[in-house]
Amino acid sequence: MAATASTTPSSFIFRKTPKNQSFLKPESISVALTANRLAKPISLSCSATAASATQIQDRPPIQNQSQDRVFNFAAGPATLPENVLLKAQSELYNWRGSGMSVMEMSHRGKEFTSIIQKAEADLRALLKIPEDYAVLFLQGGATSQFAAIPLNLCQADDTVDCLVTGSWGDKAFKEAQKYCKPKVIWSGKSEKYVRIPAFDGLEQSPDAKYLHICANETIHGVEFKDYPVPKNGLLIADMSSNFCSKPVDVSKFGLIYAGAQKNVGPSGVTIVIVRKDVIGNARDITPVMFDYKIHAENNSLYNTPPCYGIYVCGLVFEDLLAQGGLEEVEKRNKKKAELLYNAIDESKGFYRCPVEKSVRSLMNVPFTLEKSELEAEFIKEAAKEKMVQLKGHRSVGGMRASIYNAMPLAGVEKLVAFMKDFQARHA
Numbered sequence: 001m002a003a004t005a006s007t008t009p010s011s012f013i014f015r016k017t018p019k020n021q022s023f024l025k026p027e028s029i030s031v032a033l034t035a036n037r038l039a040k041p042i043s044l045s046c047s048a049t050a051a052s053a054t055q056i057q058d059r060p061p062i063q064n065q066s067q068d069r070v071f072n073f074a075a076g077p078a079t080l081p082e083n084v085l086l087k088a089q090s091e092l093y094n095w096r097g098s099g100m101s102v103m104e105m106s107h108r109g110k111e112f113t114s115i116i117q118k119a120e121a122d123l124r125a126l127l128k129i130p131e132d133y134a135v136l137f138l139q140g141g142a143t144s145q146f147a148a149i150p151l152n153l154c155q156a157d158d159t160v161d162c163l164v165t166g167s168w169g170d171k172a173f174k175e176a177q178k179y180c181k182p183k184v185i186w187s188g189k190s191e192k193y194v195r196i197p198a199f200d201g202l203e204q205s206p207d208a209k210y211l212h213i214c215a216n217e218t219i220h221g222v223e224f225k226d227y228p229v230p231k232n233g234l235l236i237a238d239m240s241s242n243f244c245s246k247p248v249d250v251s252k253f254g255l256i257y258a259g260a261q262k263n264v265g266p267s268g269v270t271i272v273i274v275r276k277d278v279i280g281n282a283r284d285i286t287p288v289m290f291d292y293k294i295h296a297e298n299n300s301l302y303n304t305p306p307c308y309g310i311y312v313c314g315l316v317f318e319d320l321l322a323q324g325g326l327e328e329v330e331k332r333n334k335k336k337a338e339l340l341y342n343a344i345d346e347s348k349g350f351y352r353c354p355v356e357k358s359v360r361s362l363m364n365v366p367f368t369l370e371k372s373e374l375e376a377e378f379i380k381e382a383a384k385e386k387m388v389q390l391k392g393h394r395s396v397g398g399m400r401a402s403i404y405n406a407m408p409l410a411g412v413e414k415l416v417a418f419m420k421d422f423q424a425r426h427a
């Protein structure tokens with residue numbers, strides 16, 4: 001990056017980079033953390049350290065990202081909190097004196113029982129999930145839920161409404177066509193998914209069993225800031241890419257589902273939060289692995305669950321609570337998103353975000369370059385500066401910065417500084 005970067009508001013400066021360890025033995029973690037706090041700043045340092053550092057209560061804040069790590073703007077699997085990774089590393093070999101790794105434990109043993117129970121309790125505390133909702137830790141990704149939801153909640157002839165604000169909502173609609181009669185009551189496809197319609201103009205089916213939305217469209221960067229009220233039936237939301245990024249009134253929904261691999265853990269865990277009174281109506285043909293009743297009755301332990309993934313999700317929930325809960329998390333996410341959107345909007349058209357301002361995602365920020373021929377260069381140069389995975393989804397092109405909970409403010413500041421510098425050199 002050119003020296004002009006130091007003139008940016010976030011005060012990026014060049015520093016000599018000390019060599020750092022690339023692998024930490026469990027016993028060296030606390031030493032490494034201390035060293036990390038005391039070490040000189042990494043190759044690009046910035047003012048936003050303490051405020052953005054994620055913390056787990058029992059360990060000191062990490063102020064600088066280890067120099068071995070990149071700022072990963074991937075849409076998912078995505079960046080995880082450094083604290084969580086280090087804690088998982090320190091417990092990997094021997095979980096809390098049990099003499100074994102979480103990966104080696106029986107899913108029915110007392111150790112894993114305590115892990116899954118704590119993960120659920122912490123998630124309930126974070127989202128203030130009412131007692132009359134079940135929390136399920138499943139497998140199969142959010143994609144499996146596209147089928148599981150109609151199989152559990154309706155018969156073949158039932159109508160369901162779909163509000164399609166992006167590719168994921170469209171995929172959910174298409175999968176539901178195999179199991180019931182979904183109706184698209186609005187689609188943003190012809191406008192390339194850049195907005196969400198006013199709810200009062202929606203023509204909802206009077207007999208719909210549910211209204212399905214994708215709360216945050218990961219590819220197009222369109223996010224619901226408020227939710228439609230179904231005329232009939234339940235509101236169902238795919239929250240895969242904004243799960244636990246802000247407070248949500250769970251009681252407005254019949255069912256919320258999310259793949260973990262964006263905001264709360266590794267891939268392989270799918271979380272379903274479902275109102276208990278709608279469980280138990282699965283169609284006869286429903287595979288046992290898709291039947292919410294089976295999983296709810298067995299506390300997500302009907303078969304072998306994704307134990308290690310659930311454990312990491314639990315560490316993330318603990319970390320989010322230690323940060324002050326989702327109100328605090330949302331404040332940080334807003335700050336990061338504002339910084340990035342402002343940089344785009346103030347670039348005099350050099351960068352452009354196509355999404356209507358009122359529904360821009362706090363998590364996934366798509367943008368294009370006025371001179372599209374420079375996009376490959378932008379991505380290449382950013383990668384050299386250790387900012388990776390900025391390429392937009394193959395279906396839309398351009399760039400996309402996913403700035404989930406675990407992306408530190410410092411990462412967004414570094415990206416913004418880079419964008420300004422890139423513009424100065426190519427405008």
Ligand SMILES: Cc1ncc(COP(=O)(O)O)c(C=O)c1O
Nearest residue numbers: 141142143168218238240241259
């Ligand atoms: C909003 C949304 N829904 C569903 C999916 C599919 O998730 P999975 O790969 O876990 O099936 C994704 C994946 O990126 C997504 O972003």
